[in-house]
Amino acid sequence: MSQATIKAEHLAKAMTYTQYRELIDLLLADNKTTGTNHAPDMIEYTRMNAQRMRRVEKTTVLDDELVHLMLSVQNKMIWVILTEAWCGDAAQCVPALVRIAEASPLIEVQLLLRDENLDLMDAYLTNGGRSIPKLIALDADTLEELGTWGPRPAPAQHLFDEMKAQNVPYQQFVEQLHGWYGKDRSKTLLQEFKPLIRDWAKLQSPEEQPVERF
Template structure:
């Protein structure tokens, strides 16, 4: 018998998307961001991320085949999303995850946990030994056991990330190139990978 990824009580204490976004807004109003590390740099990243998420909330158009896969779901799933407000990749991906869930006719519910408040969970989903986010863990809604996981970014973006990292670029240049890729991609790679995930369920 597979072990639940987390308890029902812990899941109930997670954030909804609205509450996650509100938390970030409230912290921004205090000149802060999520997590124990606080700096002007992280606060500035978070401000940019709020703008990114706001734009994506308004503009994400789901692929027709993704909508078809959602309509074909025959049981409910919990999407557990490990994230932080200062993470640029999370800002590019989390609104897409929420849009998919919203289009699922109630078969997918999203639950958000902050990485640095949940390191025991995060450390079960490391990427090449690192705590890369966002991380999506798909759970069976009845048992809270894992059926799939995805993240921290689409494969093309992940390869780009590794290539840029190997060049030892200044962070600003690194970030500009990566977010430029997201802007050109218009969430298509994320959506196609989520489509493959849904078909695998």
Template sequence: MATPVLTPERLAASYSYTAYRHLIDELQAEGKTTGPQQSELLTNYTRLNVQRMSRIDKTIQLLPELRAAVAALPRRYAWLIITEGWCGDAAQIVPTLEAVAQASGGHITTHYVLRDENLDLIDQYLTNGGRSIPKLVVLDAETLTEAASWGPRPEPAQHMFLELKSQNLPFEEFSTQLHAWYAKDKTQSTQQEILQLVQGLA
């Protein structure tokens, strides 16, 4: 028997998407962000991320084949999404994951947890030894065992990230290039990879 990733009680204590967004807005009003580290820089990143999430929430158009795939899932899944408000990649990806779940007709529920409050969870899903987010862990809704995982970013963005990192660019330049890629991609790469993940579940 596979071991559950977390207890039902812990899953129940997670945030809904609405509650996650509300938490970020409340912290922003106090000049703060999520997580133990607080700085003006992180608060400014979070402000930008709120704008990014709101824009994607309003404009996202799901691929018809992705809509069909999630609506046809043979069983129910709980999507555990490990994130933080200051994370730029999360701002680009989390609204897409939420839109996919909303299109599933109840086959998928989403559950958001903050990385730095759940280090034992993220440490099960390290990327090249690092606690990169966002991370999607697909759980069987009945057993809470892992069915799949994905993240922290679609492959073309991950490739670009590693390439830019190797060039030792200043963070601002690095970040600008990465977010320009996300803007041009319009969530298509994320949707294609989530489609492959969902098709793997069927």
């Protein structure tokens, strides 16, 4: 564990996922998005992302192992997620992250807008970039950092890095990345969280559990 980067003043301006979704709908009704760039393409990204979030909310299903893990959590946590409405990766991942957290009564999700919290974002860069979504798991009582995840599942990150290195045209870039998300249906993200939950909640892995002998 490391010293807390996230302070109480950050959490004071955080939103629940429900508030985040309501904010996006209100902004779209006014042809706006989060942040200060309200260009037509940014609005269109946000409209598509609202549809993506609705789809992910409906299709993300936790398997029995992950449900059991979440119900085994004994320590209260706060999951802080840095996000923005116009970010496609956030639209694909944040609803699934929330669905995981909802399986435990001890985990609270708080969302912060990246561009309003660049001091925090800059403590969690990915390859030097302000990539989102970024989840920071905290001990709810001390705000001590337990670990992080993001900005995307490992195979999606590998695809992203490959396409970026090859200077793939933007439209093709977007289609391939969101095509991966559409086929995966959050399954990789859910699998990635199993060892993270065991670590953050100090749960034994199946290999570490004692074997009953008769």
